[in-house]
Amino acid sequence: MRLTRLVLALLPVALLLGAPWARAIAPTQMPTAALEARYERLIHGFRCMQCQDESLANSPVSLAADMRRQIRQMLLAGDTDRQIRKFFVSRYGYFILFKPPFVWKTAWLWLTPGILLFVGAFTAAGVIRRRTRLVASDLEEPDPRDGLTGVQERGR
Amino acid sequence: MIPELGEFALILALLLAGLQALFGIGGPALRRERWVAAVNPAVAGQFVMVATSMGCLVTSFVQNDFTVRYVAANSNSQLPLFYRVAGVWGAHSGSLLLWIFLLGCWTVATAFGTARLPKQFSARVLGVLGAISFGFLLYTLLTSNPFVRLTSPWPDGLGLNPLLQDPGLAAHPPMLYTGYVGLSVAFAFACAALLEGKLDREWARWARPWTTAAWAFLTCGIVLGSWWAYYTLGWGGFWFWDPVENASFMPWLMATALIHSLAVTEKRGLFKSWTVLLAVLGFSLSLIGTFLVRSGILISVHSFAVSPGRGVFLLTFLVVMIGAALSLYAWRVPHLKSEAGFELTARESFLLFNNILLVTACGTVFAGEMAPIISLALGLGKLSVGPPYFNPTFLISMLPLLALLAVGIHARWKRGGLGGQGRTLLLTLAASAIIGCVTAIVIFHGRGVLAPVGMTLGTWIIFSSLIDPIDRLRRRIAIPRAVLGMTIAHIALGIFVFSMTAVQGFTVERDVALANGASARAGGYTFQFEGVGPLHGRDYGGSLATVAVTRDGHPVAVMHPATRMYWVQHTVTTKSAILFHDGNNILVALGQNLGDGRWSLRLQVRPLVSFIWIAALIMAFGGLLAITDRRYRIEHARAEETMGALAGGKTP
Amino acid sequence: MIRRFIPLLVFVGVAALLAMGVMQAPRKDLVPSPLIGKHAPNFSLPSLMHPHQRVSSTQLNGHWYLFNVWGTWCISCRQEYPELLAIAHTGIVPLIGLDWKDTRGEALAFLSTKGDPYQRIAFDPGGLEAIHWGVYGAPETFLVNPKGIIVYKYIGPITPRAWTEDILPRLPASATVAGS
Numbered sequence: 001m002r003l004t005r006l007v008l009a010l011l012p013v014a015l016l017l018g019a020p021w022a023r024a025i026a027p028t029q030m031p032t033a034a035l036e037a038r039y040e041r042l043i044h045g046f047r048c049m050q051c052q053d054e055s056l057a058n059s060p061v062s063l064a065a066d067m068r069r070q071i072r073q074m075l076l077a078g079d080t081d082r083q084i085r086k087f088f089v090s091r092y093g094y095f096i097l098f099k100p101p102f103v104w105k106t107a108w109l110w111l112t113p114g115i116l117l118f119v120g121a122f123t124a125a126g127v128i129r130r131r132t133r134l135v136a137s138d139l140e141e142p143d144p145r146d147g148l149t150g151v152q153e154r155g156r
Numbered sequence: 157m158i159p160e161l162g163e164f165a166l167i168l169a170l171l172l173a174g175l176q177a178l179f180g181i182g183g184p185a186l187r188r189e190r191w192v193a194a195v196n197p198a199v200a201g202q203f204v205m206v207a208t209s210m211g212c213l214v215t216s217f218v219q220n221d222f223t224v225r226y227v228a229a230n231s232n233s234q235l236p237l238f239y240r241v242a243g244v245w246g247a248h249s250g251s252l253l254l255w256i257f258l259l260g261c262w263t264v265a266t267a268f269g270t271a272r273l274p275k276q277f278s279a280r281v282l283g284v285l286g287a288i289s290f291g292f293l294l295y296t297l298l299t300s301n302p303f304v305r306l307t308s309p310w311p312d313g314l315g316l317n318p319l320l321q322d323p324g325l326a327a328h329p330p331m332l333y334t335g336y337v338g339l340s341v342a343f344a345f346a347c348a349a350l351l352e353g354k355l356d357r358e359w360a361r362w363a364r365p366w367t368t369a370a371w372a373f374l375t376c377g378i379v380l381g382s383w384w385a386y387y388t389l390g391w392g393g394f395w396f397w398d399p400v401e402n403a404s405f406m407p408w409l410m411a412t413a414l415i416h417s418l419a420v421t422e423k424r425g426l427f428k429s430w431t432v433l434l435a436v437l438g439f440s441l442s443l444i445g446t447f448l449v450r451s452g453i454l455i456s457v458h459s460f461a462v463s464p465g466r467g468v469f470l471l472t473f474l475v476v477m478i479g480a481a482l483s484l485y486a487w488r489v490p491h492l493k494s495e496a497g498f499e500l501t502a503r504e505s506f507l508l509f510n511n512i513l514l515v516t517a518c519g520t521v522f523a524g525e526m527a528p529i530i531s532l533a534l535g536l537g538k539l540s541v542g543p544p545y546f547n548p549t550f551l552i553s554m555l556p557l558l559a560l561l562a563v564g565i566h567a568r569w570k571r572g573g574l575g576g577q578g579r580t581l582l583l584t585l586a587a588s589a590i591i592g593c594v595t596a597i598v599i600f601h602g603r604g605v606l607a608p609v610g611m612t613l614g615t616w617i618i619f620s621s622l623i624d625p626i627d628r629l630r631r632r633i634a635i636p637r638a639v640l641g642m643t644i645a646h647i648a649l650g651i652f653v654f655s656m657t658a659v660q661g662f663t664v665e666r667d668v669a670l671a672n673g674a675s676a677r678a679g680g681y682t683f684q685f686e687g688v689g690p691l692h693g694r695d696y697g698g699s700l701a702t703v704a705v706t707r708d709g710h711p712v713a714v715m716h717p718a719t720r721m722y723w724v725q726h727t728v729t730t731k732s733a734i735l736f737h738d739g740n741n742i743l744v745a746l747g748q749n750l751g752d753g754r755w756s757l758r759l760q761v762r763p764l765v766s767f768i769w770i771a772a773l774i775m776a777f778g779g780l781l782a783i784t785d786r787r788y789r790i791e792h793a794r795a796e797e798t799m800g801a802l803a804g805g806k807t808p
Numbered sequence: 809m810i811r812r813f814i815p816l817l818v819f820v821g822v823a824a825l826l827a828m829g830v831m832q833a834p835r836k837d838l839v840p841s842p843l844i845g846k847h848a849p850n851f852s853l854p855s856l857m858h859p860h861q862r863v864s865s866t867q868l869n870g871h872w873y874l875f876n877v878w879g880t881w882c883i884s885c886r887q888e889y890p891e892l893l894a895i896a897h898t899g900i901v902p903l904i905g906l907d908w909k910d911t912r913g914e915a916l917a918f919l920s921t922k923g924d925p926y927q928r929i930a931f932d933p934g935g936l937e938a939i940h941w942g943v944y945g946a947p948e949t950f951l952v953n954p955k956g957i958i959v960y961k962y963i964g965p966i967t968p969r970a971w972t973e974d975i976l977p978r979l980p981a982s983a984t985v986a987g988s
Contacts, residue, residue, distance in 0.1 A: 027667040027756050027757075045544065047540050049944030049945075050944055055542075058393075062909065062935070063935070063944060063945075066935040066936060066938075066939060067939060070936055070939050073936075090846075091841075091842065091939065091942035092841075092842070092942050092944065093537065093839060093840065093841070093842040093942075094537065094539055094540070095537075095538045095839050096540070097540065098540060098541070098543060099542065099545060100527070100539055100540070105531070105537060105539075106531070106536070106539060108530075109523060109524070109531075109539075110549075112519070112523040112549075113516065113519075113520040113552050114552075116516040116519045116520065117552065117553065120513070120515070121512070124505075128498075128505055128508070131497045131498050132497065132499055133497065134495055134496065135570070135571070136497070137497065138495060138497040138570070140496065141570070142570050143569075433815055440819070444826070447826065453826070453830055467830045471823070475823050478819055478823075479820075479823075482816040483816060485815060485816070486813050486815070489812045526822075529825055529828065529832070530825055532829075533829070533832075537840070538839055538840055
């Protein structure tokens with residue numbers, strides 16, 4: 001009994017580990033190449049809600065297949081990419097998008113690289129200003145050759 | 157008996173690691189010479205115990221001891237010997253033991269490597285390593301003991317995760333951990349310098365080879381992981397900005413910054429506090445990465461099966477360790493001052509930019525990695541962050557970095573200027589721009605600016621790196637190993653950038669449904685589907701397809717993509733067929749039977765993708781070559797002299 | 809010299825975030841629904857029991873109801889089944905089922921052996937209706953008010969505790985009294 005229970009307890013783990021790996025390879029024919037390209041772009045941009053770390057394009061679960069079908073239908077019905085994104089976001093939240101939108105709740109994320117770069121540039125300017133003033137009083141002349149330090153030069 | 161022995165050895169190792177930390181950190185602080193002298197024996201003892209424990213776990217796996225829960229959950233009597241051994245790191249507990257074992261190896265190597273350095277310094281380094289080891293041993297024993305027995309043994313094990321049953325992946329964790337753990341040596345050097353309150357160029361010279369070695373291993377580990385993902389996951393992705401991938405990439409970025417900042421500290425005695433901080437942050441990120449992967453707080457395809465208790469312990473450990481190091485930093489950093497100066501166009505400035513851009517890139521990745529957690533914590537809702545965030549934001553700091561690299565390697569130290577290479581540099585830029593644009597626009601028919609820019613930058617880095625070696629060859633001046641290693645690594649980076657641009661810009665990907673005998677075209681190749689047959693493996697069955705590939709009517713190859721169904725785990729995996737042809741990488745993955753004889757197939761043609769991995773491996777090789785430079789050995793000899801003189805003074 | 813404390817302070821912030829992350833970890837799979845407070849999707853689907861009749865949102869407006877997404881293939885749905893029967897027994901709020909990605913035969917067989925807690929069951933073998941409700945895994949249960957607004961969504965099998973603590977308090981007192 002105990003053994004069975006253990007196996008049962010471990011089974012979901014094994015299944016979970018295994019499940020997402022089989023890939024969905026789902027050929028879909030769209031009537032035009034332009035629609036086909038939009039379809040491809042769209043299904044790569046949505047997160048599969050069930051396995052959660054894959055795009056709809058790569059997820060093998062059936063929910064992802066349904067969602068791909070929904071996208072296909074909407075495309076064929078003439079919806080724009082924006083409308084399709086809005087359809088899914090209004091039902092599943094921003095979580096379904098791999099690309100966080102630029103709205104006030106996510107602005108901090110998009111601004112972070114810029115802020116970091118700004119802080120970095122500011123710091124660099126400060127360091128260089130300070131160091132250029134020290135050039136005159138710094139008497140050591142480093143060996144122009146790479147890999148050799150001034151210390152070694154003096155020792156020679 | 158053997159599992160009990162392993163557990164017992166682990167407990168002894170814990171005690172010895174505690175002593176190692178106590179003697180190593182306490183000895184120099186309290187001026188107890190005996191304590192200092194006892195550090196090396198503690199290191200040896202701890203290593204023997206950890207190795208014994210590791211040996212016991214390996215033995216349990218090899219002997220199919222399914223009374224041990226961890227063995228039963230991760231192995232199976234059907235598994236060949238190789239994968240039974242690889243099963244040791246197939247899940248959380250065992251991979252943790254591997255982590256500790258590799259830390260032990262690094263510690264022993266460090267003990268040998270620092271034997272000729274001042275005793276106090278060596279003791280402090282080993283003491284810090286002991287503290288890290290202590291934490292991980294305690295973590296293993298309290299939350300993740302791999303030696304726990306089953307109350308009633310299972311007749312056979314559940315088997316190894318099929319994804320791990322692959323030589324690439326079996327080798328990936330040890331390599332990656334060697335890199336991760338290696339950063340702890342740089343961390344220990346930094347902590348020892350802070351404890352001593354003294355950091356000079358000698359220190360930088362001692363620390364450099366260790367950092368470079370760890371960086372090289374980390375590079376190889378990431379490459380192996382990416383290569384494995386490429387051919388097992390079946391969708392042809394080699395980098396997805398997955399949280400777990402990021403967890404290994406962030407320490408890599410920090411380590412890369414550290415290598416460059418160490419160069420300045422060694423050459424000019426500059427950036428001391430910054431170098432120390434980078435060493436601390438590099439290891440901190442590898443700890444945080446370990447935490448993120450093992451606590452299960454992020455959604456990832458790679459994460460371990462988790463329990464919250466483990467996360468809490470690891471977080472506590474991480475806070476203690478990093479908190480202590482950063483407090484130490486805040487306390488001691490005023491001692492680390494330098495009065496050296498340099499001009500705006502000096503090499504120092506370029507390396508400063510290098511560091512700032514690499515740290516910015518790392519911060520960008522970190523922000524994306526933490527965004528789901530931050531967003532929830534601040535009540536901003538659930539968020540997901542994928543490649544559409546990482547790709548552009550990462551480029552913001554990478555593009556200037558690459559351009560500055562091509563120029564910066566010619567800048568002279570201190571006074572600046574390009575040493576007369578300005579003209580040559582402009583010429584190479586012009587040549588690169590021509591090559592880049594022609595390749596992108598004429599050969600690959602690319603549109604947009606990114607592809608020509610990326611290819612130009614990649615080519616320019618290669619050309620620019622070659623200027624100095626060619627100059628030296630012409631003037632018959634020997635090239636030191638360190639410079640050679642650096643040059644090789646930079647050229648490899650150029651190749652990497654060039655091929656990455658090609659892959660990002662010009663990959664052709666198609667999902668098709670083909671009936672027997674039908675064919676489809678992709679990327680200039682024709683793929684003819686010739687049916688599917690059954691596949692019979694050791695512990696799996698499945699389907700094996702035959703696809704004949706031709707180009708312009710000439711046969712190229714016959715490819716056999718397959719899907720495998722593992723009986724024990726009920727898992728389907730994809731084994732893509734991969735072919736290198738004319739610089740292209742062709743991937744064919746088999747999907748499912750669509751009925752009436754048709755199967756779905758994924759066809760991908762990626763130009764130059766293999767050069768991404770090759771370039772990264774060459775980069776790592778460059779690092780390893782640099783370590784063998786004479787001056788690291790000279791320094792050993794000199795330190796020996798100093799030590800000898802000191803010893804001579806004491807005992808006449 | 810505050811600058812030397814900056815790394816430590818930043819780290820303290822990161823550690824605090826990680827700590828919050830650990831606390832949220834068990835619920836990380838739950839994605840809050842943006843439909844809460846919004847109008848429930850309008851739908852009209854064939855009835856599971858009577859293939860020629862339809863179940864539609866217009867029939868449901870004006871009453872509180874629990875919209876439960878299930879399928880016979882879903883193990884967790886079987887797990888919550890006794891609780892659904894108990895809820896149906898109280899008579900406080902009607903259960904409307906959405907039989908998701910199922911086959912009619914299996915569903916009918918299941919209901920006839922286990923009992924039927926639902927007032928009506930809409931049949932969605934193709935799975936597209938569930939997408940309109942933002943469903944990403946069964947079972948999921950929505951509480952909808954008489955104006956047709958989704959008041960609450962419960963993800964996962966309903967437990968007695970979820971019923972008494974999360975769903976019941978959201979229903980008006982009159983309904984509770986009337987039922988008990």
